[in-house]
Amino acid sequence: MAAPSPEVAGEAQPASAVGGVRIIAWWIAEKLGALLILALILAVMTVFYPDFVTTSNLLTIGLQATTRAILAIGVTLVIVSGGIDLSVGTVMSLSMVGMATIMINMGGPMWIGIPVAVATGAFAGLLNGVLVTFGGLPPFIATLGMLGIAQGTALSLSKGYSMYGFPPSFEFIGGGVLFGIPFPLYILVAVALLMGFVFHHTRVGRYAYAIGGNEEGVRRTGVNIRRYKMSLYIICGALSGTASIVLASRINSAHPGVGYGYELDAIAASVIGGASLMGGRGSVSGAIIGAIIMATIRFGLNVLGMSPFLQQIAVGAILIAAVFLDNLRLKHEARVSKARFHR
């Protein structure tokens, strides 16, 4: 991204070079943790099923991870700012039903249906943002309310029925294969690159980290906190809408209840990937690795024949364990930081 600048590149900067190495070391340690978990899960599954790790299985996991990863990236952006979005799952349902209403009930074309899905999600995100910033509600409550509102709206719009009859061309998004790779994975890569850019190179992304680190401090520097917080929830909602397109196309139908529960996976993926619910930390790559872990666990439990009911218990337990470990890490860091302060 950065164009090489000869005058700076030529400078001797031993101090920052050491810092760079340290940052990379940290980054690897953080990512490695999640990757190790993934390797462990695959190893355990291989013990039970020697041919678990096959291209076909991995592609299936990748496909299942796509929806979760897109949701997890959005929710990570909100979590980084110290907020939370519990409505990503049901907003995905609502977006899906909205899109199906246009494309199936009204016979509208894909180029209207797809933007409608994204816009529906973005609008729900906007409402979340308004409730949090102008309403002064805790994000947990605002988005919990939205979870119910989106679910109810999706059920009302669809009258509770599944909706079938997307045009054949729509199927390619979720079911197509390009150069031997399922098309949804291209979408995931595109979303990841775009959001990586947002996280690292735009004010919205950087201020999410800053707000998550010290909201009052950021306010004092004169940054319009409300504006940026609103943007975070809107982007998160728009990504829920994007995920709904991929999922609807993959199952070639719209279900008003399909998204409920995805928030659990998305938040777990985000935290497993290194995001901290206290804010200030999290990444796109972490969210994706976390989503792959969640999808692998789901897939593995299916292969092992665990009932979907018990799977819910497992996912809930994983979320709790991940947050528990994050808390331990934060406590440790607070101690180290305090010791450094008085150095």
Place this chain on the structure above:
Amino acid sequence: MTQSRDPSAVPLVEMRGISRAFGGVAALQNVDLAVYRNEVVALLGDNGAGKSTLIKILAGALSADTGEILLDGKKVSIDSPRDAKDLGIETVYQDLALCDNLDVPTNLFLGRELMRPILGPLLSIFDRRRMAGETRDLLGRLKIELGSLQIPVRSLSGGQRQSVAIAKSVYFNAKLVIMDEPTAALGVRQTERVLGLVRELRQSGLAIVYISHILEDVFRVADRMVVLKNGRKIGERLTERTNRDEIVRMMITGVDDAAEAA
């Protein structure tokens, strides 16, 4: 007696007849405060004396009920922290307005990032290289030594963090910097660093309003001291013409011996 300065010199900032009440309680009554360039003015007084209220009014975080503020002899209105910043009045808060999870350049430029256009005027991204360079220059000028800039502020010492907070406040054409208890949480060596930095800033032409309970620090860094009690200005002294006992007496009794004698 306390005015040894050239009487024709215009203060950089002058607050005149500032009053402010909260409900029925008068937090400030008719307080004057003048600060000149190349000067450190310490604001002293017990808790509840009105120091915080006075600097919050100057920083735009509170408004005064009556009174006026002059910048270079011209009346200005400061209705928000933004206004104060635009006029070159910056505040370093006691509890460090830094983001622990971000690195030094990001903190320094927070809210005022240097951008670099890509795709022409359509899209700009952060100019990290330039921000890092400017940060190194600034820290070098202020003789602040940090080692690596790319690590989170969390891993700096308290003195280093306070130095970064101060550097952040002066970077954007500040004329006057308000420091609220800048050494309160620091050890001896780190306090030394911060006091050195304050002198450095005064040397460079800034005016500084310095609030502290630590009289020892105040006597080492301030040119002039202003004592408040119960919302009133008790008196002021040039550091070189007063001593600890006199200042403490003023703070506790609320009586200016010199004024009584006059």
